[in-house]
Amino acid sequence: MSQAWDTGGELRRIVRINEEIKSVVATAFKINLMAMNAIFLAKRAGQAALGFSVLSNELRRFATDLQQQMEVLRQMTHGSVASVTALVKSERLNRVVDRLRAEVSGQARAIIERYLRTRQTTAFVLHQEAIATQNRRLGQTIADTAQLVELGSVLARSAKIEAAYGGSFSAALMQVSSDFEHTIAEIHRSLELLSRHRD
């Protein structure tokens, strides 16, 4: 009959993914605020911090893109919960029909076996395939997010270089760009955990 699937484990995995999503969303919110402050600081620094200002704007956009990407991931996990729920129902029905098959004989048994070969088993396999497909998409989205975060790291490093040209504001700008780097490193750690939970 059908192969057992650890549906409880699947739900707990979805919870762990959501916990990391929340952590990334909170960090993205922090980057957005930091970038806004950085833009004001760059404005005070004037001409010398024009490049820094452009990069801070890009970091704000990065934070927004990251939040949107997390919403996509969250929607995907919602789809996964629906598939797991359908699988559990299907599994339960299979168990009942299995018990029934063991208790009957003759024509009744033939009818049940035909049913198992067609409708119910097919539904079960379809739910399993749906979960596998969703997991592949989830993995791809996490990989896409990793690329986005890499862009964030590049922006933070570039901001550090630009900070060196910030004249009398150089030290303050350097501090802000280091904060960006550390905060984006937190996102890298969350993404590593997300990658581990993707299947």
Add this chain to the structure above:
Amino acid sequence: MKTAQVIYENGDHRWLAIVRDPDRPEYLIDTNEYVVSVGDDAILLDPGGSEIFPAVFSALCAEFDPRRISKIFASHQDPDIASSLSMWLEFSPDLKCYISWLWAGFVPHFGGAGDTFIPIPDPGMDIPVGRERLRAVPAHYLHSSGNFHLYDPKAKILFSGDVGAALLPSGEDGLFVENFDRHIAHAEGFHRRWMGSERAKRDWCARVGDMDIDMLCPQHGAIYRGEDVRRFIDWFAQLEVGAVKS
């Protein structure tokens, strides 16, 4: 998609309401679920039907770590209250379910084994959540013959199951009751038909009327707060129930 919203917060003591599902099929009644958390412990109130488990679970995950839920409170036995129990047990097999002793032999048809259920005796009982104790308040025959509500004395919130429920038309999807007179029109038919005992209603109104309640949270429709709690109790006390109006 359903959303989880914080309706009470005091330090690590929180009430979350999981409400309104615009994507729900029309043939399913809309339900509210609630989570009370204290520190690392949490209880889920009326977890809902199995059809809406994905929406409830996903909405909860967005705001809260459901691994903290150690127990479930089921106000009564209806499928829109407890048929998702089997899914919750898949997720967390050690969950305990508090329900009236009357239904402890019936609800396992939805899922769970003998040690899943903690039967609540007719007079009610305290249910520990972290360092706090919530009180299962008798509400028998409103509408189920074995029925409890759950009172949180610290938060001053009463989870009132089907009492206070309103079947709201689309568009009226606020979390709280904003216009009592308009709202109660959507509650009247429901209470007349579903609340089967005049005497049970009077007992409940007397019992709950003595309690200090800031929010009354039903399983369907919007939440009553402030003066609307007293208005609702008074309205319910004078409503004729247990009769089919032709």
